[in-house]
Every structure is written in structure tokens, then in C-alpha cells.
Amino acid sequence: MTEAKAEVLQGTLDLMVLKTLQALGPLHGYGIARRIEQVSGQVLLLNQGTIYASLIRLLQKGWITAAWGTSDNNRKAKFYSLTASGRKQLREETENWERIAAVVGRVLQL
């Protein structure tokens, strides 16, 4: 896999993670993976572990934070939540994505 291609895919997953956290609030890795699968209508069946590479990247950039907590059924789990800069990033990325999608869509309709 070339570097550039990997980056696009990574970026997409990151964007989905951010969006999920914005929609649902603090959530653990399992919850995020589950949600993305559901929302995508089971189109995206993840190797759920890959979610963690994305989470670490987002942590390192300071867009999300992590803290240990307790899940609904009383299990210890690490919860991720969006930071202020993460929110800002999500807004920018969303706009970006929509613009690109629109452009690509128009081009493809030609």
C-alpha cells in the first residue's frame, strides 16, 4: 500500500470516529466500532482493532481525550471524548469532505 492511499483511508476512518464521538458523546472503542458498522448499514465491516490506530492518532493530535470509566453493563472500559480543537477539526474536515464529494460527484456525472 502506498503512503498516499493509506493516508486517505486513515483520514476517512478518523473523520468517522470524530463524527461518532460528536453524535454519541464519550464512548469506548467497542462502541465506536459498533456504531460505525451500524450507521454504514453493515457495509463497513471493520477489523475492529484498526479503530485503535485511529484513536491513538487522534489522541496524539489532541483532538480527543481518553479516560477509564464504566460501561453500561458495568465493565471497565476506556472512554474517548471530543476536545474543543477536535470539534473545530471535525467542522473543517466535514466542510472539506462535502466540497470534495460534491466536486467528485459532479465530475462523475459528466
Next chain:
Amino acid sequence: MWERLRSLSSRLWAWARMRRLEGDFAEELESHAAMLTEEYRQRGLAPEQARREAMLRLGSMAQLRESYREQRGLPLLDRMRQDLHYAVRMFRKAPGFTLFAGAALALGIGGTSAVFNIADAVLLRPLPYGEPSRLVMLWQDDTTYGFPRNNPSPVAFDLWQKHNQAFQGMAALTHTSFNLLGQGAPEYLHADTVTANFFSVLGVMPALGRTFTADDGRPGAPPTAVLSYGLWVRRFGGQPRVVGQNLLLNGAKYTVAGVMPREFQFLDPEVDLWVPAQWTSDYIEARKTDHFLKVVARLRAGVSVQRASVAMSLLGKQLSTSDMSDLTAVVVPLREQVAGDVRPALLVLLGAVALLLLIACANIANLLLARGSARTAELAVRLALGASRKRVVEQMLAESLLLSCAGGAAGLGLAVLATGFLGQLIPPGISNSGAPSVNGPLLLFAAGVSITTGILFGTLPAWRGSQVALVASLKQGGGRSGVGLGGQRVRGLLVVTEVALAIVLLAGATLMIRSFGKLYHQDPGFRAEHMLTLQTRLQYPKYQSMARRSEFYREVLQRVESLPDVVAAGYTTYLPLADGGGGSLVTVENHPVDPKHLLIANVRVVSPDYFRAVGMTLRRGRLLERSDGADSPKVAVINQNMARAYWPGENPLGRRFKRGLPQLDSPWYTVAGVVADMRQGGMDVPVRPEAYFSFEQADFFPPDSLAVRTTRDPLSVTEEVRQQIWAVDSEEPVAAVMPLQEMVDRSVAPARLQTGLLGGFAAVALLLAALGIYAVLSFLVAQRTQELGLRLALGARPAQVLRTVMAQGLKLYLLGLAIGIAAALALSRFLTHLLFGVSAADPLSYATVIVLMASVAVLACYLPARRAMRFDPMAALRYE
């Protein structure tokens, strides 16, 4: 940018806490797996199956952890950790190689660091004075009669000080000595008489009290003294109250003005105290022709040494008058003055030890190349499995660096051990401040050298290792498939380099050893064995009259000579090797006076038995006799050098000369005898014209050194001699008690140390070069096992095989030899300063080097060749 930084810092932080974070991550994954399992259970799977499905869904744990680590931490650092781990394993598997390479590196890096440490102390570290780079020494340029750097006379100092524009301040000093009485045994103190501005010119502050003010230097002012830290502690127990107290020096009262800090010294570390000079204009005029001062000056801000030199040379021409010697001043930076003769020696040693390090590098590179060849298969597998070539280079460089840094650490230990010993190379003028120690520069230097070394010897093998031809190597499979002929050529070149470098070192060492032999075994003109020397200093005004002094000498000599173990005893002003000074102008009768070529001779006032006591040889005429008394005709004995210089081609006996310029009203002395030249200033200092006068007939310098020839260990008679002196005068201090042999040893000590070091370096170099040849040939023989076996099987005689193999090795040696000799001849001129009685192109030395290197090379070639000769053809053929 900010994000990148943030990301990096987070990675760094994570890397540091990797272990904990990994545990944390494992826990998180476990919790995730549990939730997934729960999900599958709810869909109705059995617990075990649910768990399996969950794990599948999550992905490979190992892979996750790996990618986690890559993303989370610093892959570079991780790879380095991996590389080092791997390198340690490699070294464990090859302990012989590791030990050898480590030892060679430790010697090389340790030696370089140790010599650097000394060089740093002598040549680089600032001297402990205010703005030391502006301090210079001024010497009087008396080149015209053989003293390019003569001690300035008081007149010269006085005129320079009044008329110069180049200096902010100028101070003069001269050595003197005192007999300290009161509180305990009489003690002989070394002192410097200094002009009152001495301390301010140097820019130093006292530890206690004050230094001198202009008032202290005014003639007739109450005498004051500044103590050295050593004297203050030794004699006054380090009591602050000492300031303002009185000392009894030579019977006169001196008030202690202050105490200098521990690290303060100027030129002579033995000085115990300083007293202010109170010179009157009459005094300066009276000692017009006596050259006994040292002058230190501080350049004006912005004035360079060169500009000051030009200015002082012009000033000298303006000031010169017909009856005065040249008044030009030679300006010498203080650093150059104190580092003195050591500088070339240090540079030569530094160069030598750097060469040694290079040889060690070449050697290890060579061994690594050989190992690289043996590791071809391993490297090929790694490359085939997807390691990038860059990664292989990284891995191999990590091995080299680990090796060089381990060697460097051991070397640093060696350097610290060697420093005390090498400290002898530091001239006394800077030993107080410059005492070498483990310090920042040393650590930096050792680290720098270690890393450079690792890269130096590691790059080539690493690069070659990464160039392994994949398919070919994997097919051949065995460990003996070389990197190819190219590799062999590279290794041959390395050996040639090693031999050449070793030849350079060997040549230098051989020259030094020959030179030292000549220095040590020369005839110095005296016999040092069984000779005790010591100093007494007659106190004034008690011994003001010459008759009183003569009485003291006669009585002491008579008493000492009557001791059972004493053969002879004599007094002199300067012992052999003690000093080259004491030069005076002389006027030779019927010798035309040329103001530009004034005659000068070292003047010695002695007791008649002095010649016999030190073992000098009479060449013509007679020695001084006891009958040459105060009322007899005045006579003198001169050395051969003086006879040749001032009465060339004539018989000097019966001719007359006197001290001072022709117009000076001083008595004439008739030459009664000529003695063989004797070393005066040091074993390697050229002999100067010298004249001896009897203490009964010469009042200009009172003798203060006693030479006693004994029948047994000279130190064993010390106490008896001391008692005899005290029987004559109980207030007479007895100082500087020493066998003359010790003076000889001290005089040659630097040469001995330099020679020993260079010899040691050369021996290691020789060994390394021999090992280099041996290793390459052994490798070659191993590679050609099959071919040589075949030849033997086909009927080649073993001797032929031996010849073939040896020829290959000797070819390398001969090439190295040729290059090495050429380089040695070119470089040996740097040794010229250090050599005594041996030319830098001395054929005997070079012949020795060639023979020595040849025998070692032949041996190093013979051993592998013999192995080749003894191959069992069958075994060799089956080998593949």
C-alpha cells in the same frame, strides 16, 4: 507545525513509558474483546465460540500491538533498541572478535583522549590570570652573541617601561631566596622579587589581605611580603591573622601584606613568597650589564603580539647606544612561554596516537568485512525477507557504534588512569592550574572520537553488507562465499594502509629511541653516580665580607671531606644541569671589541676541589689549586668551548680576560687550564663558553651549592653532611638535597616519557598491522581451501603452495612498506626538534624499522600459508 511537535512530544513521552502504556492497551483490548464476546453470546453462540469469533473480529493481537507501538512510540528509537539488542547478541556469539576489537579501540581511544587531556591543559585551557591572552613575556634580543632570548637587564626594563606604547603595564621579577628564622628550624625559602605592579599586571587578586602598591616599591619603604598559599598553610597553619605580622627574612623584618590563592603561581611553582623590588636608579645603573630579570607585560587592548613586536624592535633601535647591548625586546605570548618545548612533543604524540587509532580502525574494518563475508547468507536472508538495504546498513552501523562506544568507555577509563602518569609532560609553569582531570572537554572529546571511530570503521563494511547479491548468495548458501573479488581488494588496501601507518609510527619511535639512547649515554662531562648535592645560602649581613665567606666555605669543606664516606667535596655557584644562566660579558685581552658581537661566558665561582668532586676532565694546563689564594695572581680555568670560541687556533694558557666591558675596572684573570665541556643547562642543551674562578679570588657571586662525592649511596650521608654544616653555622638552612643522578633523570624525564609513549604506540601499531596481514591471509586461505587442495591433489609441492600464499601477503606488505617509508621520511621533520644527535633521516633507524616490520610480516604470512600447505587434499575437496 504545532501539531507535529505535539505529536512528537506525545510519542516521546509514550516511548519513555512504553511498558506501562502497553499494559494499559492490553487491558483496553481485553475489555473490547469481552464486549464483543458478550455480543456473540447474545446472538446465541456458546461461550468458547463467541470468544473465538470476537478475537477474529478484533484482528491479530500481535499485529495490533505492533501497530500500536509503531503509532504510539518512536519507531526510530525502537529500531535502534532492536538493533542494539541484536548487536549485543552478535557480539556474544563472537567473544574473541569482540574482545580484540574492544581492546584495540580502548587503547586507541584511551590513548588519544589521554594525550588530548594533557594537550588541553597545556595548550588550550586559559591560564589563571586576568585576560591571559594579553599577557606576554619580554626577552632581550642578544642574538649577536648567542642569546636570542636573554634575560633583560634592569636598564633595558627601565627604558622599555618608560618609552613603550604597546603595553598597558610591564612588571619585572627575579628569583631570590631567604633564610626564614624564628618559629622552628631555619627554612630556605624561594622567593621572587617583583616590581610593585606585578600582581596588577597579571590581573590577580589576593586570597587574603592585599598585594603590593606603588608605596611598597619605593626605595626605603618598610619591607613587605606576599605569601604563597603553600607557605601560608605550611608555616602559619592557614591562620588569617598572619596578615600584618612580621617575618624574619635574612635577619630583616618584613610585614605580611597578603596571601595569594592556592592556584596562583607564576612560571616557578616553587616560589614561597613575593617581595617588592625597591630599585634605585643607582642600582639599575650599577647592574647595567647583568641580565637577570624576567619581564611580563600586558598588551594594550587591541594591540596584537605582532604589532607589539614591531613596536619594541623599533624602540630598541632608538634606545641603543654604543656601550649597550641590543635593546630590542622579543615578545613571546605567555602561553607559548609556559608551554615551551612541550608543544612540539605533545603535537607529535597526539599525531602518533591518532595514527594508532586509524590503524585500529582499519583493522576492525577489515575484520568486520571478513565477518560480513561470513554473514553473507544471513544478510541475504534478511534482505529476502523484506528488510530494506537501508535497514541493513542501519543494523550494521549500530553494531559498529556499539563496539566503538564500548571501546571508548573503556578507553576513557584508561585515559583517566594514564593522566596522572602523563601529567609529567605538563611543564611546571602551569601545573598548578592545569592539573589534568576528568572534565567536560575530555568527556566530549572521548565521545566524539568514539562515534567518529565507529562511523569510520563501520561505514565500509555496512555498505558492502547491504550490497550482497541476493540470489547468488542464497543459492551458494555456504558461509564461505565471499563478497567477491572487490571485497578482497578493499581488504588488501586496508592492510596496505595499516602497514604504511605502522611504518610511520615505528620510524618515529625508532628515531626517538635512538635519540634517547644517545642523550642518556652521552658523556655529560661529569660523573653523576655517588654524588650528593645540596644548597646552603649565606645570610647577609653576617657574611658580607668575602673573608668571612671564604672562612665558612673552607671550614665546611674541610669538615665534610673528613667524613669517612666522602671522597671529595666542592662548592659552586651552579651545579651541573642546574641552570644555563650566570652568563656575564667578558673582555678578552687583545681581542678586538665589536659592540655588535660582545663576548659572553657562563661564570662559575667554585672551590678548587669542585672539579675533582664532580669528576671533570682536565684537557690542558692545571686545575685551580688551594694555593690560588686571595693574594696570589688571579687565575681561571675555562672549558674547551670557550677556548675554541675566544682563542681559536691558539693556546689559551697564559692569556688573560676579565668580566664586563673593557672600560669596566675589573681585575684580569689568567687562563691556567682548560677542562672538558660539561652539560650545564640540561642533557640536551648546547654547551656554552664557561669560566671557573676560585672563591678566594672572585667576589662577584658567592657559591651556594655543595657537591659531595661519596663511596656509597649518596643520600645515606645526608645527615652527617648536614651536621657538619650546622657545626659551622647552626642558622644555615640546608636545602635542595638531591643525588646528582636525580637531576640527570629529571633532565631527561620528558624525553624518556615521550620515547616510551611513542615506543608503546609503535609496538601496538606493529601488532595490529601484523594481525591485519594475518587475518586477511587466513581468510584468503580459507576461501581457497578447495583450490589449494586440488592443486595439492594434482601433485603441487607443499612448498609451492606456501610460496603462492606468502607471496600474496608479502605483496601487500611491500606496498605498505614503500608508502610508509615515504610518508615517514616526509613526516619525520616534525621530529627534528625532539631528536638529539640523530638525523631525522637516520639510515640505521630506517633499516631497523624495515627489518623489524619484515620479520613480523613474514611471520604473519607464514602461519596461514603453513596451514594451506598442510591441507589434506581429500578433506579439502570434500569441504564444499
